[in-house]
Amino acid sequence: MQQARLREAIDAPFSVPFVHRLRFTRDALGADRQVLADVLEPTENRSARVQFWIDQNVLEANPDIRQRLYRFADSYDHLERTGNVQVVPGGEEIKNDIHILERMLKVFNAANLDRRSYVVVIGGGAVLDTVGFAAAIAHRGLRLVRLPTTTLGQADSGVGVKNGVNLFHKKNWLGAFAAPWAVVNDARLLETLSHRDWVCGFSEAVKVSLLKDAGWFEELCRDASRIGERDLDAAQPAIRASAEWHLRHITEGGDPFEMLEARPLDFGHWSAHKLEAMSEFALRHGEAVAIGVAIDTVYASLKFGFPKRDAARVLRCLSELGFPLDCPELRDVETLFAGLEEFRQHLGGRLTLTMLHAPGQPFEVHEVDRAAMRAAIEQVAAYAGGPRIPA
Numbered sequence: 150m151q152q153a154r155l156r157e158a159i160d161a162p163f164s165v166p167f168v169h170r171l172r173f174t175r176d177a178l179g180a181d182r183q184v185l186a187d188v189l190e191p192t193e194n195r196s197a198r199v200q201f202w203i204d205q206n207v208l209e210a211n212p213d214i215r216q217r218l219y220r221f222a223d224s225y226d227h228l229e230r231t232g233n234v235q236v237v238p239g240g241e242e243i244k245n246d247i248h249i250l251e252r253m254l255k256v257f258n259a260a261n262l263d264r265r266s267y268v269v270v271i272g273g274g275a276v277l278d279t280v281g282f283a284a285a286i287a288h289r290g291l292r293l294v295r296l297p298t299t300t301l302g303q304a305d306s307g308v309g310v311k312n313g314v315n316l317f318h319k320k321n322w323l324g325a326f327a328a329p330w331a332v333v334n335d336a337r338l339l340e341t342l343s344h345r346d347w348v349c350g351f352s353e354a355v356k357v358s359l360l361k362d363a364g365w366f367e368e369l370c371r372d373a374s375r376i377g378e379r380d381l382d383a384a385q386p387a388i389r390a391s392a393e394w395h396l397r398h399i400t401e402g403g404d405p406f407e408m409l410e411a412r413p414l415d416f417g418h419w420s421a422h423k424l425e426a427m428s429e430f431a432l433r434h435g436e437a438v439a440i441g442v443a444i445d446t447v448y449a450s451l452k453f454g455f456p457k458r459d460a461a462r463v464l465r466c467l468s469e470l471g472f473p474l475d476c477p478e479l480r481d482v483e484t485l486f487a488g489l490e491e492f493r494q495h496l497g498g499r500l501t502l503t504m505l506h507a508p509g510q511p512f513e514v515h516e517v518d519r520a521a522m523r524a525a526i527e528q529v530a531a532y533a534g535g536p537r538i539p540a
């Protein structure tokens with residue numbers, strides 16, 4: 150006892166029991182509405198207070214969705230809708246205007262939302278990131294329920310624990326790790342998505358399959374052109390598998406808040422992030438990831454024995470999905486190489502890149518052979534098998 154009192158340093162590891170709730174529906178506000186109603190749990194002595202937020206472009210493409218939300222909330226005794234449906238600008242615009250964030254906090258405050266209230270957000274990744282961040286900082290965390298409306302959101306970002314906005318002209322400079330209360334991936338919400346945004350979610354799926362599951366990579370190669378044509382029977386399993394792998398990475402991977410040096414899911418991302426910035430964000434994240442995955446795969450084939458045949462299949466799979474693999478930014482290799490140092494800085498330690506010996510066999514490297522990487526970039530840029538970047 151005496152000794153314990155004298156101790157001047159205490160290191161006590163602890164963990165927090167989070168639950169990640171991921172649901173799949175075909176019509177979350179219609180036939181499957183019980184699924185959404187069930188995750189909005191009432192507290193002991195009070196109904197579940199719910200505020201709805203929606204991406205303006207999703208609302209414009211689905212004009213009846215506001216009424217459907219009201220009908221949904223009104224049809225359950227345990228739900229109490231707080232105020233009107235809140236509409237926010239869609240796309241990156243919302244992440245670039247810090248005043249929108251302040252307005253969100255004002256709306257939460259005016260509705261007296263508390264830590265047991267629910268913010269239900271329906272939208273693309275940009276809207277999810279922003280509303281999610283506002284919900285994470287209000288009262289140090291409201292319950293966030295995400296309904297992603299893009300393939301990228303459903304397959305990737307919507308399942309994650311990152312929220313944030315852009316500041317000082319830097320992507321995601323201001324943000325917080327916060328696990329959502331629940332994520333509902335609804336097939337119907339994808340119907341109005343543009344073709345370009347539809348394609349965008351699947352480069353992350355190819356990436357995850359290459360890292361985690363060679364068998365699933367085979368399936369993606371087989372189904373790529375059907376997915377590119379929006380065949381739901383081919384696309385839904387791919388979205389589902391990608392979302393499930395993300396969930397497992399977060400809940401079982403041992404590093405949900407990215408404290409460690411290695412970021413295995415960032416395969417292909419050192420160049421993807423740089424290409425997005427070099428193109429002034431004309432390239433979408435998913436498009437840049439397709440090119441980045443192609444580059445690092447070809448590099449792995451030049452340096453680490455990744456089978457050449459599989460590398461060719463990765464490129465073909467990406468282009469059958471609908472991704473252009475060439476862009477003008479690939480001609481400026483020196484600027485692109487600055488992306489390596491920026492990636493290292495972002496991680497805050499040594500440069501750590503995930504590489505592949507074969508599909509499903511990742512490992513880490515800490516340096517890059519620039520001559521080989523240049524050759525990989527040239528091979529990808531010269532790949533003529535695919536579509537072109539939309540004007």
Ligand SMILES: NC(=O)c1ccc[n+]([C@@H]2O[C@H](COP(=O)([O-])OP(=O)(O)OC[C@H]3O[C@@H](n4cnc5c(N)ncnc54)[C@H](O)[C@@H]3O)[C@@H](O)[C@H]2O)c1
Pocket residue numbers: 204205206207210238239240241244272273274275276278298299300301302305306307309310311312320338339340341342343346349434
């Ligand atoms: N938090 C994370 O872990 C994470 C991971 C990857 C990317 N992101 C972020 O996600 C954002 C990109 O998200 P995104 O790819 O989902 O695109 P997005 O949110 O920019 O949406 C693309 C466009 O489609 C519109 N839209 C969305 N769904 C629609 C629908 N169903 N019908 C009609 N229009 C619709 C949007 O309003 C927008 O104009 C970026 O800001 C990126 O930084 C976050």
Ligand SMILES: [Zn+2]
Pocket residue numbers: 353418434438
């Ligand atoms: Zn990504």
